[in-house]
Amino acid sequence: MHSPVRSSLRRDLSILVVSMLALASLPFMAGDFTLSMVLSCLMYIALATSWGVFCGSTGYLSLASAAFFGIGAYTSAFVLDAVPWLVAIGLGALAAVVLAIIMGSAVLHLRGTYFAVLTFGMTELIRHTVTLAEKSLAGTVGRVLIDVPEPDTVYFTMLAIAVAAVLTTIIVRRSRLGLAMAGIGGDEQRAETLGVNTRRVKVIGFTLTAVFAGAAGAAMSVRWTYIDPTTVFNPFIGFQTVLIALIGGAATLWGPVAAAIVFSVLAETLRLQLPQVYMMTLGLLLILSVLYMPDGLASVAGKLFRRKHPLPKAAPEAIQATVPERGRP
Numbered sequence: 001m002h003s004p005v006r007s008s009l010r011r012d013l014s015i016l017v018v019s020m021l022a023l024a025s026l027p028f029m030a031g032d033f034t035l036s037m038v039l040s041c042l043m044y045i046a047l048a049t050s051w052g053v054f055c056g057s058t059g060y061l062s063l064a065s066a067a068f069f070g071i072g073a074y075t076s077a078f079v080l081d082a083v084p085w086l087v088a089i090g091l092g093a094l095a096a097v098v099l100a101i102i103m104g105s106a107v108l109h110l111r112g113t114y115f116a117v118l119t120f121g122m123t124e125l126i127r128h129t130v131t132l133a134e135k136s137l138a139g140t141v142g143r144v145l146i147d148v149p150e151p152d153t154v155y156f157t158m159l160a161i162a163v164a165a166v167l168t169t170i171i172v173r174r175s176r177l178g179l180a181m182a183g184i185g186g187d188e189q190r191a192e193t194l195g196v197n198t199r200r201v202k203v204i205g206f207t208l209t210a211v212f213a214g215a216a217g218a219a220m221s222v223r224w225t226y227i228d229p230t231t232v233f234n235p236f237i238g239f240q241t242v243l244i245a246l247i248g249g250a251a252t253l254w255g256p257v258a259a260a261i262v263f264s265v266l267a268e269t270l271r272l273q274l275p276q277v278y279m280m281t282l283g284l285l286l287i288l289s290v291l292y293m294p295d296g297l298a299s300v301a302g303k304l305f306r307r308k309h310p311l312p313k314a315a316p317e318a319i320q321a322t323v324p325e326r327g328r329p
Helices: 004-024 032-058 064-078 085-107 112-137 153-172 176-193 198-224 236-249 253-272 276-290 295-306 316-321
Strands: none
Touching: 004 153, 032 064, 032 153, 032 176, 032 198, 032 253, 064 085, 064 112, 064 198, 064 236, 064 276, 085 112, 085 153, 085 198, 112 236, 153 176, 153 198, 176 198, 236 253, 236 276, 253 276
């Protein structure tokens, strides 16, 4: 009999591979509007999935996604004329990592409302700092991107970032790092008494969020051809990332992915023509999710699936093998 853990791993990897192949064939069949919608979808898959791998496990509510996205976009805009495309993406992700280490070291000792407010405040501080620096040094605000890659290059890059974010989530949640973050979410003080270096684990998890947000910002910056701090450090990017993750199910793997698809379709169909209806829909879905589905839409689907396909009980030795050494009696 196969272990339920291994079966779920094979299932997740199979879904990921099939989805990647289907999306990779899309540029050869779909039109510009469809590709634009899928590109937005891939961006929010990367943002919401990477947000969930840390915040969904630890219970921290971070509003810093816009800061990581913006710093990645601006880094890419600065170096794009001088370095190859993939190097610009890597530098954008690296800049976001450095920012996450600095920000995380400063605020990760806080929790709850204080942490959320501080991450939002630091994002706004970074946005205004970049604006002031551009006015002082360049005499203008914003950058025109002239030498940009082909649309297909941007699409496949964003696809690779989204796939990497999902794959990283699959791996991390089955690793000791994932167990440590789950322990922090359950009871941080108890995790410390069991020997978990909670400060280091939180900084690493926070940095994982930043890697993919920074890479996504670097890749998406060329989509606008002109960027400014208001565009790439837009708080709406951070808020929508959180909404997608929470409504889909931040503690699940496929919940944020499914929610990102739904919201991308809504954004493309409603936001431009009926922006008020779009915002009302976001708010209504969030209220319904908090009141009736606190674990997200994925929890409902998971319960229905388990009723129809109950998992076999794991043997005691299999359960014991998943417990870290320090947690064993």
